[in-house]
Amino acid sequence: MALCRGRTLGCPEHSWAFADRCQPLSGRTKGMKLSEPSGTPAGDPFGGRRPTSHERMTGLPWDASYHDGPAPWDLGRPQPAIVRLASEGGFAGTVLDAGCGTGENALHVASLGLSVLGVDVAETALALARAKADDRGIKVEFAAVDAFELESLGRTFAMVLDCGLFHSFDGDERPRYVASLGSVIEQGGTLYVLCFSDDGPETGPHPISQDELRAVFNPSKGWDVATIEPDRVETRYHDNGAPAWFATIKRI
Numbered sequence: 001m002a003l004c005r006g007r008t009l010g011c012p013e014h015s016w017a018f019a020d021r022c023q024p025l026s027g028r029t030k031g032m033k034l035s036e037p038s039g040t041p042a043g044d045p046f047g048g049r050r051p052t053s054h055e056r057m058t059g060l061p062w063d064a065s066y067h068d069g070p071a072p073w074d075l076g077r078p079q080p081a082i083v084r085l086a087s088e089g090g091f092a093g094t095v096l097d098a099g100c101g102t103g104e105n106a107l108h109v110a111s112l113g114l115s116v117l118g119v120d121v122a123e124t125a126l127a128l129a130r131a132k133a134d135d136r137g138i139k140v141e142f143a144a145v146d147a148f149e150l151e152s153l154g155r156t157f158a159m160v161l162d163c164g165l166f167h168s169f170d171g172d173e174r175p176r177y178v179a180s181l182g183s184v185i186e187q188g189g190t191l192y193v194l195c196f197s198d199d200g201p202e203t204g205p206h207p208i209s210q211d212e213l214r215a216v217f218n219p220s221k222g223w224d225v226a227t228i229e230p231d232r233v234e235t236r237y238h239d240n241g242a243p244a245w246f247a248t249i250k251r252i
Contacts, residue, residue, distance in 0.1 A: 050148075052169060066102070066124040072236050073164055074101055074125075078108040081194055081231050081246055082163060086112060090192070093158030096184060098147055099165030103129025103140070109161070110140035117157070119145040148176050151183035160184065160191045164233060167195035167206040174216045182222055182251065191217075191249040196233060200243035204233060208245065217249050224250045 052062075065071040082105045085091070091114055097106040100118030102125045110116040110133075120126055121144060129142045145153060147165060160181060169177050185191060193213065196204030210228050217223040226248045232241030 052173065061121070063122040063124050066122055066128070070236065071101070071125075073233075075104065075234055075236065078104045079163055079194065079234060080241075081233070081244070082161070083108060085192065085246075091159055094156075096150075096153075096157040096160045098150070098160060098162050098181070099168075100129060100142065101125045101164075103132055103142060105161060105163050106140055106142070107132055107136065107138050110138050111136075117141040117143065117153075117155075119143050119147070119150070119153075121146055148173075148180050150180040153184055156184055156186045156189075158186055158189050160189070162191065162193045162195075164194065164196075166193050167204070167208045171212075174212075178216045178221065178223075185251045187251055189251045191223075191247075191251065193245070193247040193249065194231065194233060195245055195247075197230065197243040197245045199230065199245075202238060202242055204235070204238075204242040204244075207243075210245065213245065213247055217247075219252065222252055224252050226250055 066074070070076065086109055091109050091112065093114070095106075095109055095114055095116045097103075097109070097116060097118040100106045100120050101122070103118050106116050106118035106129070118126075118129060118140065119142070120129075123144055126142045126144055132138075133140050133142070143153075162181075166174070166177070181191060195208045195213075196206055198207035198209045213228060214225050217225050228245050228247045231244040231246040233244040234241040
């Protein structure tokens with residue numbers, strides 16, 4: 001059996017996928033003690049929340065992806081598509097980065113002088129993000145928040161960025177996530193979604209079709225898909241990135 005190139009979806013010892021070929025890496029996660037938030041029942045690595053489909057498949061919380069070096073999607077710099085969008089003046093007002101990871105996209109947008117909040121369920125990633133902000137002298141907020149419960153923030157934002165989060169949810173989870181997004185974005189606000197595309201070779205582990213995007217972000221739910229453009233998502237295991245869709249969606 002060939003060695004996988006990284007954490008492989010479907011392998012219980014990996015938390016992401018680029019292929020269906022996997023040979024377990026001895027000792028990589030077995031016996032790993034995961035950090036537990038205070039008040040969390042002992043032995044519950046999901047912090048009392050319902051695990052996502054991805055977490056149920058792997059048996060590991062998202063936080064485990066950051067326990068053994070950079071996660072496959074953690075480039076140590078912002079996604080080029082986000083840098084390009086920012087250079088074109090695509091961000092304004094208050095910005096929420098949903099599923100911010102170690103914060104590179106949020107930090108880049110905040111460095112432009114905008115008010116940015118990055119949220120994630122991975123405490124390890126958030127700790128790294130806060131350390132980067134301190135080191136770089138960038139004013140930005142980071143908070144541990146479940147993407148399905150964004151209304152708990154008690155705030156709304158002019159813009160929301162989803163870079164690589166939407167495609168990690170299965171079809172049953174997406175309506176709940178989209179409703180959560182709708183609770184925090186202002187009327188007339190803009191949502192950007194950068195996700196793996198089903199169009200082209202070397203697709204990512206969770207490819208999404210344009211029809212799937214339009215199905216959940218539809219006018220009956222208060223959304224208008226303005227554009228869906230082909231793009232790339234860079235990872236640590238794709239030489240030239242993976243095919244992606246970059247969707248601009250308005251809250252109506």
